[in-house]
């Protein structure tokens with residue numbers, strides 16, 4: 001609802017027939033000339049209507065035609081002359097003005113009815129409550145009606161579809177024209193609509209206003225509106241919900257201003273097909289993670305976490321002897337999600353080799369460096385331990401990866417340790433297996449690193465008894481990384 005109010009503010013702003021001001025939790029609208037207001041609003045709506053459309057070329061005839069964006073839940077009539085014809089009267093250019101006049105008359109008329117959404121009184125309704133103006137409504141009355149007892153005995157479901165005031169209708173139906181939200185469509189499957197949430201309407205407005213005017217989004221694109229680069233036509237092709245958000249954040253931070261960044265989002269999932277029961281997720285991003293994205297960028301370590309790093313991670317299927325794109329996109333999405341939720345333990349899990357293949361990197365040299373910079377900035381820095389000590393952990397990860405060349409179970413064993421005793425036990429097992437490595441494998445390995453890590457862990461658990469878990473996760477992530485790197489190397493040399 002807040003997004004719809006904010007969108008309405010941007011529509012009214014600059015009109016001469018009314019004064020509008022935005023406050024923490026309200027809009028104040030003072031209409032000075034009602035007839036002129038109806039005229040101006042009509043024109044504005046017809047301009048905003050364009051935001052719901054994209055232009056595509058017909059593959060057969062080569063002619064250009066309008067297409068309704070896939071997430072918009074307003075029904076459409078057959079196109080006439082390549083133009084979209086919405087079934088909603090307010091979006092029929094010849095009827096817009098009439099509807100606006102009708103809305104104003106009802107709002108200023110007799111106090112006959114009361115709105116279930118806002119409590120305002122009005123004379124007559126425009127339409128029943130429908131998904132087009134309020135997407136949370138479903139066709140199943142048990143989910144959207146209000147339960148009550150008929151005669152005090154039988155349960156009946158009375159729905160309040162009809163008690164919606166013309167203003168709520170107007171705000172809701174206009175929200176589809178909002179160019180300050182993010183969308184991503186997976187053709188034939190579903191669309192995602194990301195609505196930022198703020199406690200304060202003014203912050204919400206500043207954020208959306210920035211999105212629109214900074215050139216971060218391309219409203220003329222059908223399946224995604226996050227631009228690859230500011231002002232570029234090309235848009236991102238992210239694999240899911242969280243990768244889209246992360247991709248958005250890296251762009252936002254790259255063009256950092258002092259605008260408050262949205263940390264909470266309502267994500268509406270709208271399926272393709274006739275019956276549209278939508279799902280709403282609310283996402284609350286860990287604030288510390290946004291700082292990490294900023295630090296990585298400002299220190300010149302990783303420019304773009306998603307594009308330079310997660311997007312460069314792929315899954316190689318040993319059976320198919322090629323990249324498995326479905327699993328790859330699943331992993332890229334999971335890594336984005338777990339990073340945004342600051343869940344390092346689960347993040348590490350998705351990098352482990354698994355049945356049928358292993359995770360690997362494109363642009364190996366750069367990606368490996370970015371990867372290490374991410375691990376350092378995200379996990380190590382906050383522990384307050386000198387960076388050199390991370391070398392020992394890295395080296396133990398390397399030892400495990402070498403041992404795992406013949407059998408990966410040790411890596412899983414380390415990942416699964418749940419107590420510090422189990423952790424020591426796996427460290428002892430590594431020490432026992434070390435002499436079995438061939439001289440060639442031992443090349444760059446520093447066996448003394450095992451002792452260094454043991455000493456370091458003992459030191460750290462004295463002040464924080466859970467610190468060993470961090471060491472465990474770091475060892476596992478380095479082992480997974482070295483394992484992948486050696487696999488790529490072998491593949492290049494002709495092996496699998």
Ligand SMILES: [Zn+2]
Pocket residue numbers: 115116117118119120164165166167168169
């Ligand atoms: Zn209302």
